[in-house]
Amino acid sequence: GAVVSQHPSWVICKSGTSVKIECRSLDFQATTMFWYRQFPKQSLMLMATSNEGSKATYEQGVEKDKFLINHASLTLSTLTVTSAHPEDSSFYICSAVDRVRPDSPLHFGNGTRLTVT
Amino acid sequence: AQSVTQLGSHVSVSEGALVLLRCNYSSSVPPYLFWYVQYPNQGLQLLLKYTTGATLVKGINGFEAEFKKSETSFHLTKPSAHMSDAAEYFCAVSDPGNQFYFGTGTSLTVIP
Numbered sequence: 047g048a049v050v051s052q053h054p055s056w057v058i059c060k061s062g063t064s065v066k067i068e069c070r071s072l073d074f075q076a077t078t079m080f081w082y083r084q085f086p087k088q089s090l091m092l093m094a095t096s097n098e099g100s101k102a103t104y105e106q107g108v109e110k111d112k113f114l115i116n117h118a119s120l121t122l123s124t125l126t127v128t129s130a131h132p133e134d135s136s137f138y139i140c141s142a143v144d145r146v147r148p149d150s151p152l153h154f155g156n157g158t159r160l161t162v163t
Numbered sequence: 164a165q166s167v168t169q170l171g172s173h174v175s176v177s178e179g180a181l182v183l184l185r186c187n188y189s190s191s192v193p194p195y196l197f198w199y200v201q202y203p204n205q206g207l208q209l210l211l212k213y214t215t216g217a218t219l220v221k222g223i224n225g226f227e228a229e230f231k232k233s234e235t236s237f238h239l240t241k242p243s244a245h246m247s248d249a250a251e252y253f254c255a256v257s258d259p260g261n262q263f264y265f266g267t268g269t270s271l272t273v274i275p
Contacts, residue, residue, distance in 0.1 A: 052206070080263070089253060089267045090207075139206050141263075149214070151197060152263060154206040 049073055050142050052155030059130055059162055067125045067158045069140030075120035076142035080152070081113075084137040096123045120145065130162040165190050165256045169266035177274045182241040184269045186228075186254030189235060194256045196237040197263075198228055201251040210252075213237065224248070249273045 049072040059065050069079055077098045082090040094104045094115050102115035112134075114126040123142075127134050137159050141152040170185040188194055195214050199207040211222025218230040224247075228239045237254060254266040 050206075056204075087268075087270075089265045090263075092262070095262070137204075141207075151209050151212050152257075154199075154208075156206040157204065159204060 050153045050155040056159040064128045069123045071142045075145040078143040079123040080141045082139045165264040167266035175272040184239040188256045197255040199253045
């Protein structure tokens with residue numbers, strides 16, 4: 047089945063540094079990827095929609111300068127948390143749409159646990 | 164606009180008992196409906212989905228859900244709970260652009 051790989055699975059960084067999270071579709075091409083944030087015991091909150099070759103579309107309230115998204119190829123999207131602060135600590139999950147089967151359910155990565163100290 | 168409501172943030176059942184997780188949705192277009200399961204520190208795994216056709220949908224691990232348009236519901240059931248079913252369950256609705264709207268989740272505890 048379709049696999050989405052997210053890396054790293056967990057990361058600890060110091061306040062003020064930047065962290066890059068990768069989302070790769072391993073056996074399919076994804077023109078669209080979504081980035082979600084999940085707080086403990088809460089649901090997933092859509093942060094942005096990433097489209098290959100174009101700028102990401104951010105949801106209301108999400109700072110685009112803080113959460114930089116790049117979707118440079120059909121199999122890779124990256125989320126960079128810039129100048130991270132403790133309040134950015136969260137679980138980040140990406141998902142991808144199969145370009146060939148856009149009506150099929152989203153494929154999710156296993157998430158990245160970010161802890162900012 | 165789409166939205167999803169999951170009634171009951173925590174559900175506890177005894178091993179072997181019926182599992183019922185409730186989900187109601189609102190949608191301005193014919194919905195695609197999904198149930199996902201999430202184990203601790205992991206991503207989401209698709210349990211089942213409804214797009215068109217038969218309203219009773221069977222998924223993995225013995226789960227099934229029934230789409231009831233008149234009730235705008237898509238409740239998840241399993242006849243007999245197993246310890247390995249303990250997890251977080253999310254109901255979701257998607258629009259034609261594949262944007263997903265998730266419910267707030269239901270944490271299922273299975274009591275031995």
